[in-house]
Amino acid sequence: MGDRLRLAIGVLGNAASLLLYAAPILTFARVIRKKSTEEFSCIPYILALSNCFFYTWYGLPIVSNRWENFPIVTINGFGILLECSFIAIYFWFTSAKKKVKVAATTLGVFAIFIVIAIVSTFIFHDHHHRKVFVGSVGLVASVAMYGSPLVVVKQVILTKSVEFMPFYLSLFSFLSSALWMAYGLLGCDLFLASPNLVGCPLGVLQLILYCKYKKRGVREEPSKWDVESNGDHDKSKQLQRVVDDHGADPKCSS
Numbered sequence: 001m002g003d004r005l006r007l008a009i010g011v012l013g014n015a016a017s018l019l020l021y022a023a024p025i026l027t028f029a030r031v032i033r034k035k036s037t038e039e040f041s042c043i044p045y046i047l048a049l050s051n052c053f054f055y056t057w058y059g060l061p062i063v064s065n066r067w068e069n070f071p072i073v074t075i076n077g078f079g080i081l082l083e084c085s086f087i088a089i090y091f092w093f094t095s096a097k098k099k100v101k102v103a104a105t106t107l108g109v110f111a112i113f114i115v116i117a118i119v120s121t122f123i124f125h126d127h128h129h130r131k132v133f134v135g136s137v138g139l140v141a142s143v144a145m146y147g148s149p150l151v152v153v154k155q156v157i158l159t160k161s162v163e164f165m166p167f168y169l170s171l172f173s174f175l176s177s178a179l180w181m182a183y184g185l186l187g188c189d190l191f192l193a194s195p196n197l198v199g200c201p202l203g204v205l206q207l208i209l210y211c212k213y214k215k216r217g218v219r220e221e222p223s224k225w226d227v228e229s230n231g232d233h234d235k236s237k238q239l240q241r242v243v244d245d246h247g248a249d250p251k252c253s254s
Contacts, residue, residue: 005186006183006186006187007071009179009182009183009186010070010071010072010183011071012179013071013075013176013179013180013183014071014074014075016172016175016176016179017075017079017176017180018075018078019168019172019176020169020172020173020176021048021075021078021079021082021083022082023168023169023172024045024086027040028086028089028090031089031090031093032089032093035093036093037090037093037094037095037098040090041151042087042090042091042094042098042101042102042105043105044145045083045086045087045090046083046087046102046105046106046109047141047144047145048079048083048145049079049080049083049084049087049106049109050109050112050113050141050144050145051076051079051138051141051142051144051145052076052077052079052080052083053076053080053109053113053141054113054116054134054137054138054141054142055072055076055138055142056072056073056076056077056079056080057113057116057117057120057134058072058131058134058135058138058191059071059072059073059076060073062120062121062130063120063127063130063131063134064127064131065127068187069187069189069192071183072192087102087106090102091103116133116134116137119133120133120134131191132191135189135190135191135192136191138191138195139191139194139195142195142196142198142199143195143198146173146177146195146196146198146199146202147198147202150202152165152206153165153202153205153206153209156209156213157209160213161213162209162210162213162214165206165209165210167207167210167214170203170206170207170210171203171207173199173202173203173206174200174203174204174206174207175203176199176203177196177199177200177202177203178196178200178203180192180193180196181193181196181197181199181200184196
């Protein structure tokens with residue numbers, strides 16, 4: 001019964017994570033349409049990519065015992081494809097100066113993952129020590145990924161606007177964290193549960209802020225999904241963005 005319940009929660013966690021990972025598709029549809037990354041940062045996608053790398057490796061039989069964490073492999077494997085696509089689009093449309101930073105940071109993530117994979121395979125010779133080693137690295141990467149929305153939270157508090165923090169993205173973040181925390185606790189796996197002890201409260205905080213400031217209105221409807229912005233937009237840039245979007249198509253929505 002316990003294994004079936006854990007598997008069911010893993011399937012639900014996959015569904016919530018799928019929605020969470022796929023949410024930036026609308027942001028990148030805007031980037032492609034405008035042929036510009038504007039003020040958006042690539043760091044959240046690179047952090048998400050590192051998280052997906054480490055937990056995909058964590059769930060494979062090389063590290064875990066057989067396929068006990070198969071749901072972890074499926075969703076994070078899919079996350080690798082999505083995040084690589086997002087980073088590639090960002091790289092294509094960003095400025096030359098930012099291209100260097102994006103390439104260096106992304107290659108750094110690849111290099112660190114390769115080192116972790118080699119060390120865990122050839123230095124440690126049992127599943128327990130491999131899980132401790134890879135899980136510890138994955139824990140750091142996961143906490144960093146869940147901590148990245150704090151930039152948006154700060155912006156919401158300063159501007160008293162939920163323009164850059166859409167409800168559904170916050171909801172999926174909370175659901176994903178809650179389900180994977182339950183999945184980890186049921187399997188007595190603290191390396192899966194612990195990061196979500198950070199992600200879950202952050203998801204709750206985002207939902208509370210959304211409920212508090214939603215009545216203030218969204219100043220710019222087309223960018224309601226663009227939550228990965230660095231957050232330092234002055235009023236003139238916001239006004240120009242509204243003019244650009246609504247001038248091209250009054251019904252346009254990102």
